[in-house]
Amino acid sequence: MSEKKEIKITAAKGRPMLTWVGKRPLRSVTAFPAQHVETFAASEEEANQASPIWKDWPTSYPQGGLLFHGDNKEVLGHLLANGFRGKVKLIYIDPPFDSGADYVRKVQLRGGAATAKIDGENYALGEQIQYTDIWANDNYLQFMYERLLLAKELLANNGTIWLHCDWHKCHHLRCLLDEVFGQDNFCNEVVWQRTFSRAASGTLNNIHDTMLIYSKCKEFTWNKILMPVTENYIESRFTMVDEKSGKLFQGIVLTAPGISKGETGQDWHGFSPTAQGRHWANNLAERERLNAEGKIYWPPNGGWPRLKRFADEVDGIALQSLWTGISPINSQALDDTGFPTQKPEELIERIIHCSSNPNDLVLDCFIGSGTTAAVAQKLGRRWIGxxxxxxxxQTTAKRLQGIMAEQSKALQNAAPQLPGMETDEKAPVPAQHAFGVWRVNDYDLKIQRNEAIKLACEYVGIERLASDSFFDGKLGKKLVKIIPFEHPLSPLDLEELKRELEARPELENVIVFVCLGIELSARTWIEDWNRLRKGAETVNKIEVIELRTDEKYGNFIKHEPATGKVAIARSGDKITVKIEDFISPTILKRLDMDAPLFKAKISDWRSQIDCVMIDTAYDGEVFNVVLSDVPEKKKDLIEGTYTLVAPVGKTTVAVKIIDMLGEEVLIQETV
Ligand SMILES: C[S@@+](CC[C@H](N)C(=O)[O-])C[C@H]1O[C@@H](n2cnc3c(N)ncnc32)[C@H](O)[C@@H]1O
Incomplete structure (x- = not known):
C-alpha cells in the first residue's frame, strides 16, 4: 500500500521546553508501505454493509478495524501518508514507562492433564519477554517525543490524547506534552488508584498511575460522566429535611466570590454580599422565583439563605480527576489475556466515553493485549491499533475475533441495525464487523524481536552498553549499533550515525552495524564512506554483520521451525480439515531446558497449540480467517477437526496453526 515517501512533520509549539543530550527535532519521517496479511469478518454480509460513517475513510483501506504490526514511528508515518491526518478523535497510549524492567508473560501448554509431568512443574514453558522497558540515558524521551509529534498530526482538531504513565516519567512526559501540544491545551491529569495496599517499602508505596490529557484547541469532544450516587454520599451530605415535602436536602451557597456593582451586588432580604466580598450567583428574578417555590432555605438562626438541593434530584456525581474503585487485571479476571501490564476494560471504557462518540475513530499505537480496540469495538467506535x-x-487479533463473533451472534437475534444508525450509548451498534492485520516493514522473523536482539548479542559476543544514548554495545573496542530486525539497514540509519559522529568528534572507534539485512543503497553508502578510511586509517570505519547471510554469527537465525501434519479433503460442497500431529522443536527445547533430568514428553500434541485459523480460499497473500478455533479457557484444547463450506471450484485451503510461543505454521493444499 502506497510507495515509500517522506512525510513532513509540524514543529512542536515549544514552550516550555525540556532538553536532553541528543535531543533532535523530528522534521520528517519515512512512510513505508504496509502489507495486508490477515482479515477477519464475523459475517461478510455485515462487514460489507454500506454506511455513511465510512465516507471519510481512505479508499485504500477496507472498512473495519486496522491492526498494524510494526514500530509505531513507522506505522504513524504510514497512517499520515495514507489519509488519516486529522482523522483520529481519541488517542489513548500506554507506552513503556521507563521502569527498567523486562515484561514477561508466563507461557504454559494447554490442557493440563493431557501433558506429561515435568520435574514436578506441570506444563510450564517458562517466561517469554513481551517487551523490554530498559532505556539508556535519555533515549526514552527522544522515543516518546517523536511518537507524540506524530500522534498530534493524526489527531482531529476536536480530539484528545490520553497518555498513561506512572511516577517514573510523568513529570518529563508532561513537559513533552506541553512542548508538543502547547501548555494551554492541557485538559486534566487523572490519577488512577491502580492497586490497594502493599507491604511497606522504604518511603511511600506507589499505588497509582497517572493519565495526562491534552487537546489541540479549546473546543474538544468531552462527554460528562455521572457516577452512581451512593448511600454514603446521600447520608453524609443531605442532612436536612424539608418541612413541607419531608424530602432530604442540602443547602447550597447562593453567592460567589467577587464584588459586583450591578444588580447581583445589591442587598437581598437584608443580606449584603458586597460586605462579604461576594455577589449573588443568580439574578434577583431567579432568586425570587426559587423562593416562591419554597426552594430557598432560611436558617432559623438568621444565617445566610441557601438553595435547597434535594437528594432525589441528584442523578449522579460528576466524575472527578481521582479514579478509585477500578481494580487492575489479575489472573482470575475473566478478560485476562496473560499479557503483562494489561489494563482493565473498565478504565478504558471511561476514557472512551469521555472523549469520543459512537463511530468516532480511536487509536492506540501501543496496543499490547488489545484492550483499547476491544473496548472501542464494544462501544461502537472505529479503531486502529x-x-x-x-x-x-496475536493476542489482540484473537481477542477481537472473539468479540466480533459474539456481537454478530447477538445481532442475528436482535432487530436489524446498521452501522452509523443513531445508537444508544448503553447498547451501541458495532461500528465494524471486520478487521485486518497489516505489517509495516516486517522481516517476519519467526522469533520475538526482543529475544532476537538478546540472542544476537549473545551469539556475536556483544557487551551491552546501558550508558550510551546511541550505541547498543561494544565488540572489543568497536562500537555496535543494532538495527531493529523489522527493517534492513538503510541510508537513513547511516545518516543518523553520521550526525551522531559529527556531534561526538572524540569517538574514533570502528563502528559495527548488526542487522538482519541491508538495503543495496546502504551498501554503496558504506563503500563510499570507507573509501576515505583506507589502510591503517580506521577512524569510524563501518563494518556490517548481516545476520541473514553471516556464516559465523547468523546460525541462531536458522531456527528449526514447528511443523504440522494436516489432512485436507473435499467432499462435494464440504471441506474437512484434520490436524493429525504438531511438533514445535522450540517448545521441546524449552521443556528440556526447564527439566534437564527428565526428557520432555508431550502426550497430546494439541497442548502445544494456542489457536487454529482456516482460510478456505487462500490467495497466497492475505489470510482471510473463515474459521478460528481459540479455546476460551487456558486448560481447553483446540478441536483439531473441522468441517467447512467449500467455495465453488478448485480452491486453496490454508491452515494457520499458532503455538503457545506465538510461532505460526501455515499449511496449504489445493482441493
Ligand atoms: C504497557 S504495554 C500496553 C498494554 C495495553 N495497554 C494493554 O492493555 O494490554 C506497552 C506496549 O507497547 C509496545 N511497544 C513498545 N515499543 C513500541 C513501538 N516502538 N512500537 C509499537 N509498539 C511498541 C509493547 O510491545 C507493549 O505491547
Missing amino acids: CDINKGAI
Whole structure:
C-alpha cells in the first residue's frame, strides 16, 4: 500500500521546553508501505454493509478495524501518508514507562492433564519477554517525543490524547506534552488508584498511575460522566429535611466570590454580599422565583439563605480527576489475556466515553493485549491499533475475533441495525464487523524481536552498553549499533550515525552495524564512506554483520521451525480439515531446558497449540480467517477437526496453526 515517501512533520509549539543530550527535532519521517496479511469478518454480509460513517475513510483501506504490526514511528508515518491526518478523535497510549524492567508473560501448554509431568512443574514453558522497558540515558524521551509529534498530526482538531504513565516519567512526559501540544491545551491529569495496599517499602508505596490529557484547541469532544450516587454520599451530605415535602436536602451557597456593582451586588432580604466580598450567583428574578417555590432555605438562626438541593434530584456525581474503585487485571479476571501490564476494560471504557462518540475513530499505537480496540469495538467506535510485538498482535487479533463473533451472534437475534444508525450509548451498534492485520516493514522473523536482539548479542559476543544514548554495545573496542530486525539497514540509519559522529568528534572507534539485512543503497553508502578510511586509517570505519547471510554469527537465525501434519479433503460442497500431529522443536527445547533430568514428553500434541485459523480460499497473500478455533479457557484444547463450506471450484485451503510461543505454521493444499 502506497510507495515509500517522506512525510513532513509540524514543529512542536515549544514552550516550555525540556532538553536532553541528543535531543533532535523530528522534521520528517519515512512512510513505508504496509502489507495486508490477515482479515477477519464475523459475517461478510455485515462487514460489507454500506454506511455513511465510512465516507471519510481512505479508499485504500477496507472498512473495519486496522491492526498494524510494526514500530509505531513507522506505522504513524504510514497512517499520515495514507489519509488519516486529522482523522483520529481519541488517542489513548500506554507506552513503556521507563521502569527498567523486562515484561514477561508466563507461557504454559494447554490442557493440563493431557501433558506429561515435568520435574514436578506441570506444563510450564517458562517466561517469554513481551517487551523490554530498559532505556539508556535519555533515549526514552527522544522515543516518546517523536511518537507524540506524530500522534498530534493524526489527531482531529476536536480530539484528545490520553497518555498513561506512572511516577517514573510523568513529570518529563508532561513537559513533552506541553512542548508538543502547547501548555494551554492541557485538559486534566487523572490519577488512577491502580492497586490497594502493599507491604511497606522504604518511603511511600506507589499505588497509582497517572493519565495526562491534552487537546489541540479549546473546543474538544468531552462527554460528562455521572457516577452512581451512593448511600454514603446521600447520608453524609443531605442532612436536612424539608418541612413541607419531608424530602432530604442540602443547602447550597447562593453567592460567589467577587464584588459586583450591578444588580447581583445589591442587598437581598437584608443580606449584603458586597460586605462579604461576594455577589449573588443568580439574578434577583431567579432568586425570587426559587423562593416562591419554597426552594430557598432560611436558617432559623438568621444565617445566610441557601438553595435547597434535594437528594432525589441528584442523578449522579460528576466524575472527578481521582479514579478509585477500578481494580487492575489479575489472573482470575475473566478478560485476562496473560499479557503483562494489561489494563482493565473498565478504565478504558471511561476514557472512551469521555472523549469520543459512537463511530468516532480511536487509536492506540501501543496496543499490547488489545484492550483499547476491544473496548472501542464494544462501544461502537472505529479503531486502529499497533504494536511492535508479534505476541501482542496475536493476542489482540484473537481477542477481537472473539468479540466480533459474539456481537454478530447477538445481532442475528436482535432487530436489524446498521452501522452509523443513531445508537444508544448503553447498547451501541458495532461500528465494524471486520478487521485486518497489516505489517509495516516486517522481516517476519519467526522469533520475538526482543529475544532476537538478546540472542544476537549473545551469539556475536556483544557487551551491552546501558550508558550510551546511541550505541547498543561494544565488540572489543568497536562500537555496535543494532538495527531493529523489522527493517534492513538503510541510508537513513547511516545518516543518523553520521550526525551522531559529527556531534561526538572524540569517538574514533570502528563502528559495527548488526542487522538482519541491508538495503543495496546502504551498501554503496558504506563503500563510499570507507573509501576515505583506507589502510591503517580506521577512524569510524563501518563494518556490517548481516545476520541473514553471516556464516559465523547468523546460525541462531536458522531456527528449526514447528511443523504440522494436516489432512485436507473435499467432499462435494464440504471441506474437512484434520490436524493429525504438531511438533514445535522450540517448545521441546524449552521443556528440556526447564527439566534437564527428565526428557520432555508431550502426550497430546494439541497442548502445544494456542489457536487454529482456516482460510478456505487462500490467495497466497492475505489470510482471510473463515474459521478460528481459540479455546476460551487456558486448560481447553483446540478441536483439531473441522468441517467447512467449500467455495465453488478448485480452491486453496490454508491452515494457520499458532503455538503457545506465538510461532505460526501455515499449511496449504489445493482441493
Ligand atoms: C504497557 S504495554 C500496553 C498494554 C495495553 N495497554 C494493554 O492493555 O494490554 C506497552 C506496549 O507497547 C509496545 N511497544 C513498545 N515499543 C513500541 C513501538 N516502538 N512500537 C509499537 N509498539 C511498541 C509493547 O510491545 C507493549 O505491547
